[in-house]
Amino acid sequence: MADRDSGGFGWFLAGLGVGAVVGILYAPSAGEETREALRSKAQEGAEKAKEQAKKVKAQAGEWADKGRNVVSQQKEQIRNAYEAGRDVYNETTATGSSASKNL
Numbered sequence: 001m002a003d004r005d006s007g008g009f010g011w012f013l014a015g016l017g018v019g020a021v022v023g024i025l026y027a028p029s030a031g032e033e034t035r036e037a038l039r040s041k042a043q044e045g046a047e048k049a050k051e052q053a054k055k056v057k058a059q060a061g062e063w064a065d066k067g068r069n070v071v072s073q074q075k076e077q078i079r080n081a082y083e084a085g086r087d088v089y090n091e092t093t094a095t096g097s098s099a100s101k102n103l
Helices: 002-025 031-102
Strands: none
Touching: none
């Protein structure tokens, strides 16, 4: 069983070597041209990534602004409800105390 596995690994390495040689022989351009093409594609990818990052940052800023507006509106509504409740309580206790004095 161990002999079979080691032979398979040897064939794998041989195939890897043959593939590398064939790839080099049939490469459409010289090494410098290939490196330049890879470099330019990498730069394009980096520029696209930067552009996407700017878009994401702008979108996040918009969402944060909307969130702040919603929180501000909620705070205002809670403040108004609290003040209305306090006013009703004060009116009720003031009316209740004068009504008990009249009895």
